[in-house]
Amino acid sequence: MSAAYDWLTLDDDEEIVWEGQPSSESLYGTYIVGALLIPLVGLGLLVIFGGYLTMTHTDYVITTKGVYKKSGILSRSVAEIEYEKVQNTAYSAGPIGRSLGYGTVEISTAGGSGVEMTLRGVEDPQAVQKQLSRRVTQVQGTESEEEESTADVLDEILAELRAIRQSLDDGSRPPTGDQPRDR
Template sequence: MPSEHDWLTLDDDEEVVWRGQPSTESLYGTYLVGVPMILLLGLGLVVIASARLRQQNTDYVITDKGVYKKTGIFSRAVTEIDLDKVQNTSFSVGAVGRYFDYGNVMISTAGGSGVEMTLRGVADPQTVQKQLSRGVKRAQSESGDETDDEAKSDVLDEILTELQAIRQSLDAGNRPDNSNRHPERDG
């Protein structure tokens, strides 16, 4: 595994599909604020340097099994979401991002409350989101096949048991009781 992925531990059969980090263009807004602050307050350099460090120390990886996000300048935080747990993906592009072709890709998981992970400032977010969605569909169909078959089999077994119980009940209730029958009255 290359040194740029030293923070990432993949399964032997897991393959990297996409790798990225916030684009340099996503820092232009910070530069627009930071440069005047350098002239006015001297703080702009700190703002620009911290944004650049954050950008350089953030990595995103999409594999055929999951999505990984690494953040942190002095410490490291790695977040992982399995593709078969993803419920929804979306992307957003702001006004500046539309001009420089960067935006955010948001990932929501089943059972989660809202967006669980955001890939911020990625170049061409629509393509990244589409690629992620294809991987999610593939992972869910692969993991869902066995589960769906087992669930269908269980449901069919329950239906069969219910039908057999109904038939037994009907058979027992529909037998004519000849002891109470009066031919002259019944006809």
């Protein structure tokens, strides 16, 4: 792992499968607005510089276990979502984003209220969303197989209990409170 990801702590068996930042094309609107505001006491330069700093200080990382997002210029904020918790992934791209090849990927979690993590300005958002969906399906599919095997074991136990009951019904049945006892 490079020093660029000194904020990322991975498990020993966890690997990075995709990494990115907001694309520079996603800042074209900021650059245009900033250029128009330059005559206003340099306010435009502040807008352009702020957009650039935000882009360069935001990182997105997809690993074999989850999704990470780091943001912040003066302070650092790192968010993580594990695949087990992902309920839904989606992507969107407006007309300009579609023509320039960037968009937004949104991740919703089970029990969360709406979108938990947004990856803005991602290059080829459809490919990123598909990769996330595949990883979520792999992880949650493995859990489903484990749940199915547990259900299979319970079905086998139930079948054995029924067989035991049947053998008791066919053979000598222990007396119950309603039947007279033989003495």
